[in-house]
Each structure stands twice: as C-alpha cells, then as structure tokens.
C-alpha cells in the first residue's frame with residue numbers, strides 16, 4: 393500500500409538530507425579508500441534503507457515501486473557506490489524471496505534483510521554465462537534432503553559481506569536451457585562456499601564484486617525458491633524489477649551532474665563572460681535536461697505500471713536502455729563543460745564519468761535490453 397503524502401514527503405526529504413549532508417561530503421574519501429565507512433552503513437540501517445522494498449509485516453518500509461523510484465532519484469545524487477551498499481538487499485538479493493518465497497522462507501530471511509543485519513546477494517552470472525544467463529553451468533544435484541551445489545559465480549555484488557545468496561543453479565543437467573534451472577536461498581555460512589577477493593574495477597570504488605565458488609556445498613532442499621525448473625523465471629522477474637530501480641539511479645546521477653554543470657557554467661568565466669552565456673554550452677545543458685527529464689518520466693511511468701500489476705518487462709528494459717545510455721551522455725557533457733577541470737580528480741566529475749559506465753552493463757547490457765524490447769513487441773503482435 394502506498395504511503396500517505398506526509399510520510400512519503402518525510403521519507404524523501406530525509407533521504408535527500410542524508411545524501412546532501414552525510415554522503416556528498418565523503419564521496420572522494422570513499423573513492424580513495426574503496427570503502428564506505430561503517431558509521432554511514434549504520435545510518436543507512438537507521439533510515440530503513442535496507443528494507444525499502446520489504447513488506448512492512450517483515451520489518452521493511454514496503455514501498456511501492458513508484459516510491460522506491462523516488463528514493464532512488466535522491467540516492468542517485470551522490471556516488472553510486474553508496475546505493476550499492478543497500479542495492480542488493482532492496483533489489484536483486486531479496487526480491488526472489490519477496491515474490492516467490494514461502495511463508496517459512498519469508499519469516500526467516502526478510503526481517504534480517506530489511507534491517508540490514510543480513511546482506512543479500514544475487515548469484516546468476518558465471519564466467520561462461522553473462523548475457524546468456526540461461527546457459528549457466530553451476531549444478532545443484534539432489535542427494536537425499538539436500539541439493540549439492542558446484543560451480544563458480546562471477547562479479548557478484550556484495551558477496552564479501554553477504555549473509556545469504558539467491559542462487560540460480562541447474563537442477564536438471566539434462567536440460568541445458570532455462571527450464572533446467574532452479575533458484576535457491578543459500579546461507580553464506582554453509583560449508584563449501586569460497587568468496588574471492590574483490591575485483592579491481594573502473595569505477596564505483598566502495599562497491600565490491602567477487603567470485604563465489606561452490607564446491608560440494610549442501611543446500612537443504614527446503615531452501616529452493618519457487619518450483620523446481622522455474623529458477624530462470626525467478627531471475628528474470630527479479631531483473632525486470634531491478635532494471636526500473638537502476639534506471640531511477642541513472643536519472644538521479646544525471647540530475648546531480650546537470651546541477652553541477654549548471655553551477656559551473658554560471659561561475660566559470662572565459663572570454664570575459666560566464667561560459668553559460670555561450671550557446672554551445674547552453675546546448676549541452678539543454679540536451680542533458682531534456683534527456684534526463686525524458687528518462688525520469690519513463691521510469692515513473694514504468695514503476696506505476698508495475699504497481700498496478702500490469703506487465704512491465706518491456707517498459708523496464710526501455711527504461712534501463714535509455715536511462716543508462718542517457719547518463720553516459722550527460723556525464724560526458726559534464727566533463728566537456730568543466731573542460732580541463734572535468735578531467736582532474738579533485739572536481740569529482742571524472743569519477744562520475746567512470747562510475748556510470750557500469751549502468752550500461754549490469755542487470756543486462758544495452759544490447760540485452762534491445763532483445764527483450766523487440767521480443768516483447770513481436771510477441772504482442774502475434
């Protein structure tokens with residue numbers, strides 16, 4: 393159920409204040425140290441950010457998708473690494489349980505995920521299965537009351553801190569396609585799980601990705617999420633939702649970069665006037681505004697569609713495609729408007745330029761979004 397107007401305003405204002413007063417001032421420090429301070433994580437817990445999408449009966453805020461988008465628009469106004477701290481609990485790590493978990497699974501995991509006591513992580517991607525997720529090779533073979541899991545998952549966000557994994561594995565090796573895959577909740581403390589050291593990456597320092605290696609890891613059969621053979625659909629529906637969430641973050645970052653660009657254009661003088669007086673600079677500002685406004689409108693529309701219980705896979709992919717590409721262009725223009733300073737670390741613009749590159753890759757590349765959109769169009773026309 394949607395929040396009443398007053399509570400919604402309080403929440404969004406509270407997040408906006410937290411971003412402005414607590415996160416923006418330490419963006420550079422977090423990037424340099426590759427670490428979000430524990431005190432900040434504790435404040436995120438207190439604000440309820442880990443439980444944005446978890447139903448209130450399990451201790452979360454139970455936001456609608458539209459409300460979650462509004463929060464993400466605010467969270468996007470700082471380094472995306474901060475959003476990543478809560479991202480998997482709010483999205484891909486928890487939503488399999490919210491959508492497909494049975495009562496016992498929900499009772500056990502959701503309150504701890506909502507409070508941030510447990511970090512939830514999503515294990516789909518493998519060394520040989522990125523965009524072609526249905527070709528994943530990790531197996532989960534039934535043995536008595538357990539499934540025995542073997543395989544390697546790659547680039548798994550928050551795996552180093554995870555208390556549980558939502559795992560997609562092949563329970564029927566005879567079926568090499570999507571139908572052979574099942575989803576599981578896997579407590580991170582089980583024997584046979586190794587998490588590698590974090591990868592070094594282009595941007596979003598402070599957010600970490602790891603390999604997760606399963607070797608004869610025995611997962612109790614009652615940890616299966618949904619029905620056997622339906623794990624791919626669990627993953628796809630989790631991703632449909634996640635793509636709206638990520639799109640909102642892209643819009644938030646774009647709005648931040650545009651605000652910074654406008655401020656700089658108003659201050660910086662060349663040829664005896666503020667650079668914002670030049671029409672070529674104005675054109676860049678206008679293009680960034682138009683595109684971020686379009687993306688904002690799309691994301692809110694897709695979120696409302698989901699809230700109404702309507703199919704939204706196509707719209708989620710349209711948003712992810714447009715918003716992630718859009719923020720790349722906005723970041724590029726921001727560097728251009730800042731000129732040489734845009735390339736210098738102290739100004740932070742080059743950091744955002746690197747940070748946003750991942751948006752076109754994770755939770756489905758731009759090319760995958762185009763496939764999803766086109767297939768949906770063709771199916772609708774059938």
Ligand code: COS
Pocket residue numbers: 516517522523524525526570571624625628629631632705754755756757760763764
């Ligand atoms: N919701 C529900 N079910 C879905 C679905 C969705 N959004 N998308 C696909 N399915 C179902 C299909 O209906 C099909 O079921 P049936 O066999 O019962 O008809 C099944 O899943 C297989 O779908 P499809 O044939 O489309 O699978 P493909 O192997 O062709 O791949 C893509 C589909 C490419 C869209 C998928 O692999 C994908 O999204 N890849 C990107 C993965 C990704 O985002 N990775 C990021 C990792 S997380 S950071």
